[in-house]
Amino acid sequence: MKRIKSMSTVLLTFATAVALSACGGNNGSNGSAASSNTGGAASSDAKVTVSITSWRAEASEQEFYKQLQAELNKTAPEIVIDYKPVKATEYNTSLNVALSTDTAADIIHLRPYAAGTTIADADYLEPIDDLKGLDVFTPEQLKAAQGSDGKQYGVPYMLSSTQVLYNKDIFAKYNLQEPKTWDEFIKLADTLKSNNVTPLAFGSKEGWVLSLMHGAIAPQFYGHDFVDKFLKGEAKLDSPEYISSIEALKSLQPYFPANFEGLSMEDIRTIFATGQAGMVIDGHFEIASIQALNPEIKIGAFAVPPVKEGDEPSVSTWVDGSFAINKNSKNKEAARKVLEFMTTKEYGSMILGSTKSPSPIPGVSTDDELVNAISDLASKYGQPYFAVTNLNSGNPTTKSTLETDLQGMFLDAMTPEQVAADVQKSADTWFK
């Protein structure tokens, strides 16, 4: 009897402990972060700790923040950066909880466009319209981190861009040149096909890949002024020019690998990296993974060529996040200094060099030829990645509607006209 009694006591205690720890889990982790903060501050009284939270949690990122610390201290020696990464898939949830419980970091890595606007509109962020150095960015780039009130809340930190990547060895073998027009591009694809090389690595199993690739070629078909016209309400997603951009993606189908319906980004990467395909329409951020699969591969990049000779080629770019200041931060002054540093060429070069990403800050370079080439194309021919910059609202978002519908199109369940009509229907639910 005694044994049973004591066992039930143990169980009860355990249950209570579980319940308490479940409720208090958040406090626990905050406690430890806070103590490390005071630890940093205690070493020297003049030092100010600025915490930064981000969804970029890779090891290379840890290294990047160490570099940032060193560079920053050249101009602001008193600032200590406390980098608090959160797993990408859990970042939004964790940030929302931290903001609503007033435990968020001083500097917040904002997801771009609509997602950032939501946080700004909820009044969690400090406007930074008067921040020194903001004028290095284009108005387009600044839009990635504005509230509905039109105020600036974040400093754009890196550009993503989509263009055509190609295998230089394969191009050399068949004596191919970077195409100057869309027709040349198609002819080039035909040549590869007739030589039993898959022209384009492609797969429609994952929706996001489809909007990415559509986004890359679309500006050449709906025209460089379509986004503006759409925003002014002068054009719609079911307008002929938008439909033709969807038809253009569909028209590439003969150049895709067999059974592309079942291929995901992993497969696309493998097909391109192993030389089975000559080209891929892809984001700059895939290059590192492709090179990891095959360090020998020589990759070149070109902008999507114009349909009409003489028109400008295009690459689609978007700001992949910005840094904003938490409205309830205790260290706003120091946080502003960090943000000011994030507008300098030193910072831009660091982004370019260590993340291999184009930086929105003009005039920076690295010794990586491909990164420089892409960076150059992005600044010369950049067009907004419409689905991310403007169609990322609604529930489900118009972007994710487009993705699933494009998948349907490649499964012959929808025509390009139906896709266009459906995405316009989705936009109607939120776009005014």
Add this chain to the structure above:
Amino acid sequence: MEDTPTAGAPPRNGTWKKHLIHLFPVPAILFYTLFIVYPILAAFTYSLFEWKGLVMGRFNNFDNFIRLFTQEPYHTMFWRALRHNLYYFVVEMVVQNGIAFGLAYLIFRKIKGASFFKVAYFLPRLLSVIIVGFLWKLILNPNMGILNAVLRKVGLESLTTAWLGDPDTALTAVVLINSWFAIGFYMLILLAGLQSIPEEVMEAARLDGTTGFRLIRSVVLPMMFQPMVIVIVMTFIQSFEAFELVFAMQGSTGEPFYSTDLLAVFFYRTAFGGNSGDTGSLGIGSALAVVLFAIIAIISAVFMKYVNHKETA
């Protein structure tokens, strides 16, 4: 186990011990309340409010439920996912439980190596669902997968397809993979049922000359009524709350083109947001969770009731 009476203490009779017994379920009840009752009630509460991201808004009655059943795209998504769950259930009943019964019966009849097969068929169950998903994704990969490679080798090139990317095959593939995973478990339940049939009954049937299918149909199956019902109810619950495998293999939208979308995946996507910047809406997600709970609870309850009725009749 007898307590030794301590000196000075009045001799106790059994009454306090009798009362102590009431305390024993407390830990269980606490656990049950905390992890089962509370989440269900919470989901129901959440479903009655408006949500802005993770922030609870104002009370809005049954608005979330009304939107779920009348507003696009929820309305289409709901009925499509429900149809997929039903298909899932039917295929599992026929294929998974059919094979599970066949295997259980063979092991029951003590074929050679019975205990080896018992273990072999249970083995997949020991893997994590995520690993199962990953493994089969490799096998079914249209480009490098072993299945298409084998088909090509034996001259059935025309049968190769993008298994998981083809809406005609994707859902069936996922259901069959789940069956492969779960078959050993159901086999064991059915085997236990078979072993509970009194030896005399089987003996008598055999003396009467009943063998083969007739033996199964007229003797074995009627004696197995209860374990069968347990299997059916468990299969029903399993197929209506199926999530992990589809999520691991086909993502949060039940790719391709929603052809493998199930109620639980639809719930996840609606409540927590998909992978393309969807912010999710907890209110409608919770409403869907409540509907899903009701479907499972009501149908299981009706079924069990029917069984009890049959048992006592």
